[in-house]
Structures are given as structure tokens and as C-alpha cells.
Amino acid sequence: MPTGAAGGAGVPQTPPAIELRGISKAFGPVQADRDISMAVPRGTIHGIIGENGAGKSTLMSILYGFYRPDAGEILIDGTPIAISDSQTAIRAGIGMVFQHFKLVRNFTVLENVILGAEDGGLLRPSLSRARKELRRLADEYGLDVDPDALIEELSVGHQQRVEILKALYRNANILILDEPTGVLTPAEADHLFRILRGLRDQGKTIILITHKLREIVDSTDNVSVIRRGEIVGTVRTADTSPEQLAEMMVGRKVLLNVEKAPAQPGAPVLDITRLRMIDRDGVERLRDIDLTVRRGEIVGIAGVSGNGQTQLLEIIGGFGEPGATLMGEIAINGKAIPLHGYGANGRTRRKLGIGHVPEDRQTEGLIMDFAAWENAVFGYHDAPEWQKGPLMDNAAIRADTESRMARFDVRPPNPELAARNFSGGNQQKIVVAREIERNPDLLLIGQPTRGVDIGAIEFIHRQIVALRDQGKAILLISVELDEIRALSDRIAVMFDGRIMGQDHPPDTSASDLGCLMAGVSPGGAPMTKGTGA
């Protein structure tokens, strides 16, 4: 396995823009980073990849002065520097784009850019200088943002540009981006990488932290892999492959493609006919949806988020938006189910055999401050096996959770721990275990692996396929096209509240699906609109 600094490209004449030597950091008994050394040459894009909780974010927090390392030193342009706070990091030319933006939502772009970097006590001179500077940066790097727009009016992609502009306005030479594409649409992500390459070509150094292999392979010059707080290796991206990187990340071979036998679809479990949904504000969110999911098949819905997938999943799951108007029919195992009123809630839907892994596990799937064993029975807490007379049989639930945690490899396997204290992947395993182990006829699963590390992704995917092989119906929604293509037996595409065909085979090319997701037929012509009501 390749190790050491920046591949074998020969000794650079100039010192690296940033060099870490033996950085270690522990939080109590947990060693977050251990003896991390790496060098990032000037004018390169350097990827740092690792599973969730591998220590990437801690390392970046050290670089930005949020934490002091227990040992080791940091060199900027060959000079050792003690980064004691964010101000020092900024002065050393380090700019940080956090995963969750640090913007003031009701401030303008200009105000956000100058905040903390004002020229003097009065705002006017700073604002006019920033206005000129933003225009220059927009021209130079294609970072176009209306300086007078309020942040809350901007799309997520534009908000991220503001974060980059903030760093450049402070003369950052080293730009660190933490999971920058987690919230972006594919088009926005492409634009971001064009910007980053432009910045690199102007001599800026960019560090890209991510757990998405595709991004590393597509856009970096070198990549360092972190596993359990240690650098596994630093390699030239050109000399490596996604499979090799994945193996380095998890320490064993992973299957990027899900192995599964061909589907053997049976009778329809879910049958949706001409479902329409008009939300409280009178906007039509779902337009004449026809969709069927049969026993023993996985139907994946691809689409850019915000095209109605969320609403569809929630309506089937029984917690659609209050005040919305629903028309059409949803049948489960051939029987129409009520869309409104009593009978249209999550509890009655679960009793019909619908399991539901919601898209956002932190707000809908779990109660973050409750213990794992409590979370493990939500929605099924009234099941007879967990009652003891008028009381709940908490001991039985704890015992059951413990064995389930073992089966699903939830770490740490401690049922008393609050959901908040598990990593994203382990939280998701708790939710997936809860829904799968009730043996549903139909499993609704939204973003099964969002923010989940590779090891857990593989595990969750295997569980979904195993459920399918038991003859269950699965409806999958994901913004990750690769995931849809790897898992689905059939792909439906949603655009603007419509299903753009539900019989696309899983080997449909990503670019064809991409066209459909943008509302264009793969030939290039806009798709004809649905027949209408």
C-alpha cells in the first residue's frame, strides 16, 4: 500500500503549502487523530477521505484553531505555526468552508463577507471595498453571486459560494472544504468543482474532505486516506482506483456493486393510481402518479431532491403534510387505503405492513436524546410482546435491542446510549433494524445511506436485498444515482411531481437518467407532459 508524502512526483522546489507532522489529538479516552503526517503541495487539490468518525473533521478543526493538538506541528509554507484560534488560522491564509454554513441568514452577501474582516469601525468603506472585490473575484473565478441578496433567498449552492468568497476575501491561499457536496444537486456540485479547479490553477491550495469516492477520483490531484484516526496512505489520484481507495478506507474489500440475483416479482403490494397532492399553499406537488411495487422487487425512484419524492414517500407512510389535498388511490395488497382522516397515520399504516425508514433519520427516524432501546421500538411500542399487563416490558425491549444490535453490527452495542451518541451509520442501522425486523410487506426507505460510511452502506444494502429475496416489496428513494442503479430492479424517475416512466432497467446509463431527472427525454427533446387530470 503506498504511503508517504504526495506520491512520487519528485521533490518539489517550494515547500508544501501546508504540512502536518505527527499531529495527535485525543478526547478523553478516544484517540481521534494519531500521529498524522501529510504534505500538501501548493496549487493542488488534495483529498482527504475516510469513513464517518475516522478523524477527518477533528484534523480540520485543528487546522482552523478550534482545537489544539496534543502533539505535532503544523507548517505553512515551510514555517512552523501555532494555530491557537480561528483568527490565527485566517491570518495564516487558511479559509474553511464548513459542512454546515456559518452564514447569517438575514444578512446580505456583502455583510456576511465583511463580518469579522471589516476595515474599520464604520461599515460604509468596508462595504464598498468588498463590493469591488467581489466583482473581481466573480470575474476571476466564476463565483457569481448578487452581493445585495439576502442569504435566505439564495440556493444552497450559492450560499456555499458565499462561504468560498468569504475565505477568498480574507486572502485565503489554502481552502479547506468539509463535505462540500452533501447538500448540493449534481449540477451545483459540478459547478463547484469547476470553481475549485479554477482556484487551483490560480495557485490556491485546496483540501477536500469527503467520503464520496467519486468526487475524490474526479477532482483531486492527491488523496490521503484516514482510517481510525491514522493516515493509511497518501497517493496520487491518477495512480489509484475507487476500489483501491475504498479498500484502504475500510481495511478490506468492499462491494461497490450490490450482488443480487435477478428479481422475481410477484403480486403487486403497492398500487398507486393517479395520485395527486396539492399542498397547503395550493402548489401541486404530485401530479397523477401511477406506480406499482410488487413482491420481490426493489423499485428505486431517482430524482433531484424537491421533485415530489419526499411527499410521495410520506403520504404512503402516513404522515403527509397537514392541510394538503389528496386525490387518487393507494392500494396495499389490492385494498384501497384511506388517504385522509383516521386511518391515514403512521400507526395504521404500520399495522398494514408498511415499514418506513424516513429520509431524515435525525428528525423523523429517531428521537436523538432517547436511548437506543427506546428508539428501537418506536412505532411498534404497542406490539403485544412488549406489554406486561398495563405496563411496558422494558426489560424485554432492552434484551431484544441488544440482540438486534449484535445482528446489525451497531457499534457500540450499548442499548442505553442515547441515539445522538452513535455515528450516522450506526443511527441508520438502528432505524433500518427496527423497520426490517418487523417483517413488513412493503418497506419504504428514503436516503438509506445519506451520511453513512462505506462499511455501513454495504451492510444496509445487503439487508435491503435480503428483504427483497424474502418476497417483500421495497420502494427506495435516494438522491445518489449510483445507489439507485446498484439496488433497484426497476427505476422510476421523478421530475416536477411527475413520474417520468417507472420501468427503466437498472442498467440505464447515468446520463440518460440524468436527462430524465432534468425533465428532458434522453434524445434531448423535452418530455411530453403527462395526460393531465
Next chain:
Amino acid sequence: MDFAIVLQVLDGALRLMTPLLFACLAGLYSERAGIFDIGLEGKMLMAGFAAAAVAAVTGNVWLGLVAGIGASVALALLHGLASITFRGNQLISGVAVNFLAAGLTVLLGQRLFQLGGRTPSLGGEARFGPVTLPFAETLRDVPVLGPIYAELISGHTVLVYLALACVPLTWWVLFRTRFGLRLRAVGENPASVDTAGVSVTRLRYQAVIICGILCGLAGAYLSTALAAGFVRDMTAGRGYIALAALIFAKWRPAHALFATFLFGLMEAIANRFPNIDIGPITVPSMFMNALPYILTVIILAGFVGRAIPPRAGGEPYVKER
């Protein structure tokens, strides 16, 4: 209704508005920085007592004013310590400040002056007197404008003019200076300030101290300008009314002027017309006196449209990874 009475009522409104305006702006600084302050009432009370007590002992109202501000700032720092440094619950800390002030003023008052918690009556140099603006007397005879100038605009204490001046000053500080930008940012998203390399703690303490100074002015005005001495619980809920006005004003300085004037006007009307006859019914004076409080309830119940408080308000800032 004749012109003179209208002028008298408006004049009264201006006087009664002043402590509310100081307190409202005090709350504005604090809450814009993300520190909810239910303790405006307590700080005003403490300041009112300290100002009256020092003025009574020294005979100098300016020393009283300084003492009032000092006492209020001390309580503000206590609130800051609890809610910024120790990340405590801001509502509970504010309530504690109110209780502390209510008890301490009476206790100290009785111990120092043996007047049942009151301070001696103030007069002469120990009290703020009216300021007569130039030409007030010569212009009095000009029709309409003359009386407005002489009666309504001239003849208030210096603190009334200071309060009015604080409105544009606050606007300017908030929206035209670096300090204001940072202050507003720290109340909306402290992480944005922190990652920009600016200390959240320092900014919030600065805001809390300004809040203390303004509450001090409000309290000192009550006991040494509006009244002539301190009596127990003399703030009578004005701190809470100022908070209601702040919500009504949606945390904006110019709106705060309007909101507090409305409350002042109602109090002035109640003072001038204790009983109003509407045909067969006489509206009792209790009802008139309760008007500002009724308005407070209506405002707090959200009848004035959506008021969005600063987003990070009430939450201690904990640095995340």
C-alpha cells in the same frame, strides 16, 4: 377637547414613555446579541433605588445617576455571568435578577433610611429639573407652534432628550458600524462570528453591559426625575411592558420609539382621565390604569403580526466541531 389638554396629555406621554424607551432599547441591544433579558424590570428597580439613595445622601443627582447605572450594570454582569459564561438558562437568570432587586431594594432602603423601604423625598439639586429650551418663553405666544414648543418640546428633564437621542444613535450603531454588524450577527448565528475569528463571549458581554447602562438610565429617571424618590416596586412592571414593546417593535429602534410612545400615551390618558363617561356607563379608573397591561397581553399573544426574534436568542453558544 381643547388644544391645551391635548398638549398636556402628549407632554405626559413623553415623560412616561422615557423609562420605557430606555428599557426597550436596553432589551434591544441584549436580545439582538442573543441574550434574552427578562430582568430589565429588576435592573431598573435596582437602579432607581441606588440613584435615589445616593442622590438623597449626597444631594447630587448626577452622583445618583452614576450609582444607578453602576447598580444596574452590576446586575447585568450577573446575568451575563450566568447566561454567557456558565451557559445557564437566560429566563431563569432574568427572573432571579428581578427577585433579587425586589427584595434587596426594600431591605437596603429600610436599613439605610427607616422609611419602610422608601428613600427620603428628593428636591433641588438631588433631582433632575426641567430644561427650558432657548426661546421657549418668547415663542410661547406664537399661535399653535408656540405652545407646542414651549409646553410639549421644552421643559423636560435632560434624560428625556437623551432617551430620544438614543433612538437614532442605536439605529446608527446597529446598522452603520462594525460593532453593530457583529452584534446583530452574534444574535442570529454566533457560529458565523466565531469562525470569523471574533469572540462571541466578548461581544455578548458588551451587549449586556450596554443593556445595563440603559436600564440604569431608565431606573434613575423613574426615581429622580419622574418621581421624587424611590418607593418599593416603583417600576410596576415597566420592564415587562418594555419587553412587550420590543416585540411589538420587532427589535428595531425606530419602531421601539413608536411602541413605547403608545404605551406612554395610554398611561398619560389614564392619568388625565381616570373616569370616562360613555353615556350610561362610567369606565372605572382601574380599567384605564390597566390599559397598558392589557395592551401588553394582546401584543404578547401575537395579535400584531409575526415577530421573528433573533434566531440564536436564548441559546448559550457552544462551539461545535
